[in-house]
Structure formats: structure tokens, C-alpha cells
């Protein structure tokens with residue numbers, strides 16, 4: 602049965618009483634663990650932590666990643682072990698001034714989305730899909746918006762990218778996605794930085810209470826990136842997800858979103 606949801610003042614989705622999305626094996630919620638920017642620490646810390654907890658993650662690797670160049674065989678290998686390698690553009694373009702008004706001083710001028718066109722961005726995303734197909738042979742891909750930005754040259758590229766990806770991940774506030782209603786090409790995620798394991802688990806508990814999808818956006822894990830969380834916090838969250846797998850389904854963003862799309866279609870044809 603299809604139920605509707607209310608957006609709270611905090612942006613969290615609170616499902617109506619009794620709402621339930623048919624997650625696999627009777628799980629009450631779903632979680633995606635995603636890691637951005639293709640840095641060495643993902644191979645060195647994130648993947649070992651995930652596999653120690655029998656979990657699989659999604660890695661959004663830009664084509665310009667030094668780690669992808671230097672350790673390509675290892676990146677290919679984690680794909681074979683069930684992790685997802687997703688598209689994060691070739692050159693990681695972002696807006697110089699974010700939607701919230703923050704000025705990104707670190708951004709190279711050539712990579713300003715203000716100077717891109719939508720066509721240029723789509724061509725770059727297509728080229729990155731080709732690179733990833735060469736890496737792992739896959740043809741079904743998801744994308745993570747660089748810096749969570751979705752405008753190029755003053756225009757949205759959300760609609761133009763739909764044919765390229767089964768789903769796409771946005772960000773960055775602490776919010777859950779309603780699997781019935783979310784735009785699968787702009788799924789919210791929480792960009793975690795310096796937060797405890799306990800605080801991340803609290804969001805998963807909220808997802809369980811509401812039947813929602815919680816998507817975490819990591820960068821560094823115990824170092825390796827200026828946006829970082831401690832390895833202890835990371836392991837605490839993953840250990841908790843492992844122990845509670847009968848109530849929370851944790852899988853790659855692609856697999857979770859394919860399930861969401863299939864269930865929505867099934868419900869619509871009932």
C-alpha cells in the first residue's frame with residue numbers, strides 16, 4: 602500500500618503512521634555507505650572496515666583521482682568483491698559559490714561549474730562512464746553530484762543526466778530519503794564530518810522508525826581527506842549495521858536504488 606510522508610522542519614522525512622516500504626527480507630530501513638573522491642584511504646581503511654563487517658560500499662571516484670591512476674588494479678579488485686564504483690565526473694567540477702553562499706577557495710578556475718555548460722558537463726559524465734566501463738565492465742552506473750552541485754552555467758543538469766544513470770546522490774544535510782517519493786536522480790545524503798558513531802547510528806534508528814533510506818557521504822576515514830571522521834566512529838557504525846542486519850538493509854547505492862525503482866513500479870501497477 603502506498604503511503605505519504607511529511608517533511609519536518611528539520612528536513613527529515615517522517616513517514617505516516619504504519620507506512621512501510623518493502624525492503625528485502627523484511628528489513629525496516631535501508632542504508633547506503635558512500636565514499637567520495639577516490640582517495641587512498643578508501644582502499645586502506647574504508648574497504649577493510651566494510652569487509653570486516655560483511656558490508657559493501659559505494660565509491661565515487663573522479664577520473665582525475667591520483668589513487669585511481671596509481672592503484673587501478675586495487676580499485677578494479679574491490680569492484681569484483683561487490684563494492685560499487687560510481688561516477689564522480691572526470692575533473693570534479695563544483696560551483697565557486699555554493700548554493701548556501703560559501704566561497705570555495707580551493708577550487709581551480711578551470712573547474713568552476715559557473716563556467717561550464719550543461720552540454721559540457723553531460724559530455725564529461727559520459728566520458729567518465731566510459732572510463733568506468735573500461736575499469737569494471739559495468740554499464741549500469743550511479744553518480745554523486747560533485748560538491749552536491751547540480752547547476753552548470755546557471756542551468757540545472759539534473760534532467761539531462763537522467764538517461765546516463767539509474768540514480769544519483771545529492772547531499773549534504775542530515776536528512777533521510779522517503780523511498781516512495783524521493784527523486785531517484787537527486788537522493789539526499791548526509792555529509793558526515795567529525796561526528797561520532799553514536800550520532801550516525803541515531804540517524805539509522807530514525808530511518809528504522811520511519812521506513813526510510815539513510816545515505817551517508819564519507820570522504821576521509823581516519824585521515825586521507827580534509828573532510829574526515831575517525832576510524833573508531835566508522836567502525837562503530839559499521840559494526841552496528843552488521844549486528845542489526847535483520848532490521849537494516851545495507852548495500853550499495855546502485856542495488857538499493859534499483860530495488861526502490863522496482864518496488865515503486867510494482868506498486869504503481871497494482
Ligand SMILES: [Zn+2]
Pocket residue numbers: 637638689693747748
Ligand atoms: Zn567530491
